[in-house]
Amino acid sequence: MEKVDCIIVGGGLAGLSAAYGLASEGLEVMVIERGDYSGAKNVTGGRLYLSPIRDIYPELWESAPFERPVVRELVTLMGDGADTTIELASQKFATPPHQSYTVLRARLDQWLADQVMEKGGMVITKNRVDELLLENGKVIGIRAGEDDIGADVTIIAEGVLGLLSSKAGLRSEPRPEDHAVGFKEIVELPPAVIQDRWHLNDGEGAAHLFMGSVTRGMLGGGFIYTNKDSISLGIVVGMEHLRRDGEKMDSWKLLDAFKEMPQIQPLIAGGTTVEYSAHAIYEGGIAKVPKLYGDGYLLVGDTAGLSLNALVTVRGMDFAIASGYYAARTVLDARQRGDFSAAGLAQYEQSLRSSFVLKDLETAREIPHTIENPRLFTHYPQAVSRLMQDVFTIGPQPAKKLSSVVIGGVRKDFLNLTTFKELLGMRKI
Ligand SMILES: Cc1cc2nc3c(=O)[nH]c(=O)nc-3n(C[C@H](O)[C@H](O)[C@H](O)COP(=O)(O)OP(=O)(O)OC[C@H]3O[C@@H](n4cnc5c(N)ncnc54)[C@H](O)[C@@H]3O)c2cc1C
Numbered sequence: 001m002e003k004v005d006c007i008i009v010g011g012g013l014a015g016l017s018a019a020y021g022l023a024s025e026g027l028e029v030m031v032i033e034r035g036d037y038s039g040a041k042n043v044t045g046g047r048l049y050l051s052p053i054r055d056i057y058p059e060l061w062e063s064a065p066f067e068r069p070v071v072r073e074l075v076t077l078m079g080d081g082a083d084t085t086i087e088l089a090s091q092k093f094a095t096p097p098h099q100s101y102t103v104l105r106a107r108l109d110q111w112l113a114d115q116v117m118e119k120g121g122m123v124i125t126k127n128r129v130d131e132l133l134l135e136n137g138k139v140i141g142i143r144a145g146e147d148d149i150g151a152d153v154t155i156i157a158e159g160v161l162g163l164l165s166s167k168a169g170l171r172s173e174p175r176p177e178d179h180a181v182g183f184k185e186i187v188e189l190p191p192a193v194i195q196d197r198w199h200l201n202d203g204e205g206a207a208h209l210f211m212g213s214v215t216r217g218m219l220g221g222g223f224i225y226t227n228k229d230s231i232s233l234g235i236v237v238g239m240e241h242l243r244r245d246g247e248k249m250d251s252w253k254l255l256d257a258f259k260e261m262p263q264i265q266p267l268i269a270g271g272t273t274v275e276y277s278a279h280a281i282y283e284g285g286i287a288k289v290p291k292l293y294g295d296g297y298l299l300v301g302d303t304a305g306l307s308l309n310a311l312v313t314v315r316g317m318d319f320a321i322a323s324g325y326y327a328a329r330t331v332l333d334a335r336q337r338g339d340f341s342a343a344g345l346a347q348y349e350q351s352l353r354s355s356f357v358l359k360d361l362e363t364a365r366e367i368p369h370t371i372e373n374p375r376l377f378t379h380y381p382q383a384v385s386r387l388m389q390d391v392f393t394i395g396p397q398p399a400k401k402l403s404s405v406v407i408g409g410v411r412k413d414f415l416n417l418t419t420f421k422e423l424l425g426m427r428k429i
Contacts, residue, residue, distance in 0.1 A: 003150035011038040014301025014320035015157030016112040021328025023121030034128035039109030043279035051099040067227035068205025069098030078212035079385030132168040138295035160302040171290035176239035178284030183255040184234030187271035212381030285368035286361040293345040326351040366428040383413035
């Protein structure tokens, strides 16, 4: 059987990050990617938080094909008939070094694949890994079509559903309750139009999230990220909620309904849809993170459950790149010792535990459970928007004192036992 130092299954950000780290140190590394090119099949919202990973491969980020630095954050709470938008225009975010950038995966992943190849790594596209090869419980390589290829160590970066790794018994089968599904379009618009619509200076970007009636009470939300000459627009809904409540509407139609909302139409008017995609997102949190390593293998990125939906921040790409980096460091050390057993690779989990990856996921441990509450997507957006609407309403009745409008609204919608209990629960997140 042909053999290389390391095989990487999947050429997304996690796999390519690992490959870059290994190829840079001269290892013979082979990335096998089923898509026509890296990024062809990959979906994100998307905004990459660069701050956590800026010191990982620092030489890369100056030339990375980012779209726009995010300097404006908008969250729209959609009630029935009234929306409230909170908008943060931050000088801090507008000043370099920027904490986050919008990205297009078709560009970013291809570029990273090029960097891997420049370092001497192999990125083989249009090839699907069909099976992980095991011998006495140790992963010894992969099968792709008729080819068996062996490796000292295999890094599994196959993305969110982890079909190969669960089939091989390295992690559990994916469960709907731990996942959401996202539908997304890329809509082309001239840069000047994007800047006008989101009040941006030349080259700056915005992240605009939507919660409430957009998902008809189901867990999830809508998003718009501004790219250079397009916007990424989409909707994410919890799979279990879709199964339970989705009969109200075919899930994929939610995106069309979102685009047809009178609040959204002016934002996308004149745009041309150039790409459509749908993809699963892992939302199980740290409690469901599988065993991250074993004899001859490491799990990275989404395959390892490293993503986090904290309602106003969505992360996965920074975790993917960081986990790829720590996997590469682990393999390099294991190689020096000549030990690719589970014990020899255990350092990987320790590195993730002492990095922001598992620390941030640990901090967010209660979030998956807390955001299960449907009132976050019904009662609260409606109550806030109702209150704001009352504050801004004049006539035909004589005006009430502002304080009694506010106190009346708060008393009606927020001063009750349910809200109090929910607020107490919120302290955990
Ligand atoms: C709608 C949506 C919105 C999101 N928004 C954000 C956001 O704004 N910010 C953020 O940081 N994260 C976001 N995420 C999460 C983020 O996109 C993921 O965490 C990230 O892409 C994980 O990278 P990965 O390399 O682990 O997996 P992927 O990018 O999925 O890469 C896996 C790769 O493996 C390949 N592959 C799979 N099986 C095989 C096989 N058998 N053989 C060969 N190749 C195979 C696939 O083709 C793919 O290229 C979002 C996700 C979705 C779906």
